[in-house]
Amino acid sequence: MAGFDPPGRLVTLTDVAREAGVGESTVSRVLRNHGSYSKRAGERVAEAVARLGYVPNRLAGSLAGGGAGTGSGLVGVVIPSLANIVFPDLLRGLTAALDGTGMQSVVGVSEYDPDREEALVAALLSWRPEALLLTGLEHSPGTVSLARAAGVRVVEMIDTDGEGIDRVVGFSNRAAGEASARHLLARGYRRIGYIGLDPGSDRRGGKRLAAFEAVLAEAGLSLVGREVREGRSSAAMGRAGFEALLARHPDLDAVYFANDDMALGGWFACLAAGLAVPERIALFGFNGLDFTEAMPQPLSTIRTPRLAIGRAAAACLTGDGPARIDLGFDLIEGATA
Amino acid sequence: MAGFDPPGRLVTLTDVAREAGVGESTVSRVLRNHGSYSKRAGERVAEAVARLGYVPNRLAGSLAGGGAGTGSGLVGVVIPSLANIVFPDLLRGLTAALDGTGMQSVVGVSEYDPDREEALVAALLSWRPEALLLTGLEHSPGTVSLARAAGVRVVEMIDTDGEGIDRVVGFSNRAAGEASARHLLARGYRRIGYIGLDPGSDRRGGKRLAAFEAVLAEAGLSLVGREVREGRSSAAMGRAGFEALLARHPDLDAVYFANDDMALGGWFACLAAGLAVPERIALFGFNGLDFTEAMPQPLSTIRTPRLAIGRAAAACLTGDGPARIDLGFDLIEGATA
DNA sequence: AACAGAATTGGCAGCGCTGCCAAAGCGAGA
């Protein structure tokens, strides 16, 4: 039952031309609706295509279509992870915007490893994509030179704090960190802890934290304690981290989390331990994931424009927009801080 | 600063051959490490590649490489959504398994629309992928005939309840629904409600529900009430649905949710309303998402082998495994039912 | 009916690469 009608050759454009009784160029023009052709030719070709079940070969089409410039219809995308809904959200915005343009994205997952990112970029470029979408601004030198030499549009998504290769779409993680700190300070919290991931791999989290600490320093404060974990962030990690941190620093009055997943874990921990939030201890997250607003106490967090970033990145591919698009973020006051 | 060194032609294999002072075929053999060549030739080619910054053109490679069979190195994947972490998990398993094989996946998102799925399949097939990975067993006739005519391996993921086109990898949603019902019955719950999505689009959820109801019927019971919502499932939707359902049927003693996100929303609703779980009302989810185990009361749910499905699907592409792989699922007793 | 100008059409080179094949290089035995 495997799908093998003719195990051999697939239907080609030449077959369609023969079947329709027209020339190859005419078929090509009809199929792409490019150039002029008669109504009659259009009908005959459409019939032949239907009869033969022709599926165009875009490998050939892209190869033929003027090597550089005309475009293959592929977009190469590198994201660090699929485990965190943030990146699928990015892809969602992207594919939604790409839908109907005839472009497809080829996705690589770097697992936060710059070397792997470089390998992926090389692999993706071998498909001669029309554009390359990367995540963040930190890349290996090899990645940068590959991207530059490719002669295609390069869009770096999410982070706007630094120099980009070509186009940059995102928001300022630094500003997000600062806003978080200012919010906590304004609410009167002074004994603040942090729970996050290894800044070596979580570059953007590291930027937020640095900005957060800078604001604390301005106020003559510093983090009371921090708990940094390795691996994939999760509610379980957030809960364990929170419990460990609170055991070390029972006098904390607020905790800043690297993201909402971990913050949810922290909230679970409070619930389990009977700690009043935010009276006994305040929680502040990052990302503004869907579930936060359904919580009995909506999580105080920062909502990032993930879909919009994906969409804007797609828009960059075609238009000649600005080199840098800052989509900002929203501070969600919530009820946990 | 855009990445445009030579706005015109990119480096080709012919350039490398000239630079290295060897023939094109030799370069090709060296680069693919296929066929025999001297050590000296290998070195000269490697140097020339490095010097020129050559990136192979796989469009051309795949086109040349014996049309059918030799393989393009692309895998076409269609998933219904990126908004639900379940499908990124699938991709994660897949890309992890594909990593190092030189294959890349091209992903399309159908948004649960069979027509869109068909369009995506056609679009993906135009890249002459080596395999086509679909989600679920329900497809439009057009999708099925396209897939069959393509002459490539077709793998349908997640659901094993029904006939597949070629290969099927997943678990039985029917069995999952039955297991959920048996669990609730065994725990003594009798007045059970359901909160889920429109079964027209959520086919697999519909299968689970049907099986769930069949088990209830065997025990002489039926669902006390159900709340079916449209759109993207979320904790907020689960919470709203739960509150609506409970308002209509205050005597419910358990609720079966279409997935964990909605169940989390239900749990939030209980927390907010001060309803004891599971004493006053029990909650049962589906999927076994990460956060469920970090909850103060771990959610009672069914853990689905999403990563393993992705991995197994990747394994199908190469090997000649069985037509159907059932990876099963785990019932997580949890503490909410 | 003849003609200019526009619309439509087919032929064919070539995109960059791989597979095939024949030619060349090489070492060892006669």
Add this chain to the structure above:
DNA sequence: TCTCGCTTTGGCAGCGCTGCCAATTCTGTT
């Protein structure tokens, strides 16, 4: 030194399609 058998090499056709160009077929005029 010459020949045999193996390894290594380069040339070239062709994958399926598109772009270009010249040929052909219309149109509306005069």
